[in-house]
Amino acid sequence: MFMTRGTRISAVAATAIGSIALLAGCGTSSGGSGGGEEAAELGDYEGSVSILAWPGYVEDGSNDPGVDWVSGFEEKTGCEVTSKSYGTSDEAVNLMKTGDYDVVAASGDATLRLIAAGNVAPVNTDLIPSYAGIFDFLKEKDWNSVDGQSYGVPHGYGANLLLYNTEVVTETPTSWDLVFDKASEYSGKVTAYDSPIYIADAAVYLMAHQPDLGIENPYALDEEQFQAAVDLLKEQRAHIGEYWSDYLKEIQSFETGDSAVGTTWQVIQNVLESEDATTDVVLPEEGATGWSDTWMIASQAKSPNCAYAWLDWIASPEVNAQATAYFGEAPSSQEACDYRDDCEAYHAGDAEYASQIWYWTTPIADCVDGRTDVECVDYAQWTAAWSEIKG
Known part of the structure; x- marks a missing residue:
């Protein structure tokens, strides 16, 4: 079984208090300047590095002896890895x-919030050899x-794809209208x-x-x-059987027939397909x-050299292939596909496909679509x- 987003972002009011407080102070920022300056050169490795990541991103064999890309990093660099998993972006x-x-x-x-708060530093990608091979449509x-x-x-x-029960929705859908205007x-x-x-x-729809x-982003x-987006979701609410953040629950819901149509990830369909x-x-x-997660370095990192080494390691083709396959997503480079046999299923490297994805971006008051004559609604x-919609 892939390790997927599982209990990823379920940022309801109880977990959002910290985010509200943070954004109240920086919501008008265009992202800020981050903390510190980018490194001009690297020095000696410090001997350790502390990593905060989604479950499944930093595997050392303790969860599954056959899944380990941490040990190789430690052997190569001498940087001992300690890691902590988190369940939501607010956390x-x-x-x-x-x-x-x-x-x-x-x-x-989360990224723009971290930048605006000065918690992460600019990164000198010239110091990360693996960066050159990353798909251009994911950079900058x-x-x-x-x-x-x-x-x-x-x-x-x-x-984030549209998942449907083929016995209920007998014609291949082409629109999100199944979960919005036709949700009834x-x-x-x-x-x-x-x-x-x-x-x-809802805004994409x-x-x-x-x-x-006039929505551009x-x-x-x-x-x-x-x-308008909130009103659409309130209309949808009357037809929602359940909201999900745990991928196992969505799999079960479609297997039992409790759900017939909704948003999903490719890996969930892969599991469902494997179970007929x-x-x-x-x-x-x-x-x-959709999403494109980013490895970032803390502005006050105690081990910046080991941190840079980790960013290079996790972006290297073989390691990136292992990590993204285990998690259930497309890798960040074409070279990584040399170490995977499922890149086609994830449309890896398909720039046209990728261009149809609006990757999660922190909503901030300074509109990320470039408008300066209005203030946008922040996170x-x-x-x-969202609490009102679900309420």
């Missing part, structure tokens, strides 16, 4: 404020850089991802179906645009949200609205 943001970690693997709904993007300055190394990526046809059997960032999924709203919503479930997935014509307000 990661709060943990990074402690200064206890040298490296963090952050999703796009809104969620991992500010004003052309990189703040980390892409890990892998994936799209599957009332009680619609499922959606449990996170404030899901508001962006509105971009295509209500163009008069689903993470840059002014008050009117944001309210009557399901399939599609990337709808409107496009989709704190997204979190508050």
Whole structure:
């Protein structure tokens, strides 16, 4: 079984308090300048490195003896790895404020918060040889850089797809309308991802179906645009059977027939297919949200040289192939596909496919779509609205 996002972002109100407090102070920032300066050169390894990451990103064989890309790093560099897993992006943001970690693997709904708070430093990618091989469509993007300055190394990526029961939805769908405008046809059997960032999924749909709203980026919503997305999700709420953040629960829900249509990840369909479930997935014509996680270095890292070494190691083709396959996502480079046999299923390296994905990006008051004549709704307000939508 792949180690997948599992209990990833379920940032409901109880876990969002820290984020609200943080964004209240930096919500008008365009991302800030981060903490410290990028390294000009590297020195001797410090002998240890502390890493904060999603489950499945830092495996040393203790969970599965056959899954270990930490030992090789320790042997090569002499940097002993200590790691901690977190369950939500809000948790990661709060943990990074402690200064206890040298490296963090952050999703796009956390990266700009970390940069704005000065918790992570600019990264000199010239000091990371593996960076050169990473897909260009993952580099210098809104969620991992500010004003052309990189703040980390892409890990892998994936799209939030439309999953459907082929016995209930007999014709291959082409639109997200099944979970929005046509949700009443599957009332009680619609499922959606449990996170404030899901508001962006509604915005992606509105971009295509209500163009008069003028949405150019689903993470840059002014008050009117944001309210339209919230209203759409409140309408959808009446037809939701359950919201999910644990991938095992969604698998079970589709196997039992409790769910018939909803948002998902490719790895979930892979598991369902292996168990002969009557399901399939599609990337709808409107496009989709998705993720590209970023390895970032703490601005006050105690072991910056070992931190740089880890970023290079985890982005190297063979290691990146192991880590992203175990987690269930596309790797960050074409060379990594030499060590995987499932890149086609994940559309790895397909730039046209990737261009249809709106990667999670922290909503901030300074609109990430470039508008300066309005203020956009920041993540704190997204979190508050999500509680209202579900309530």
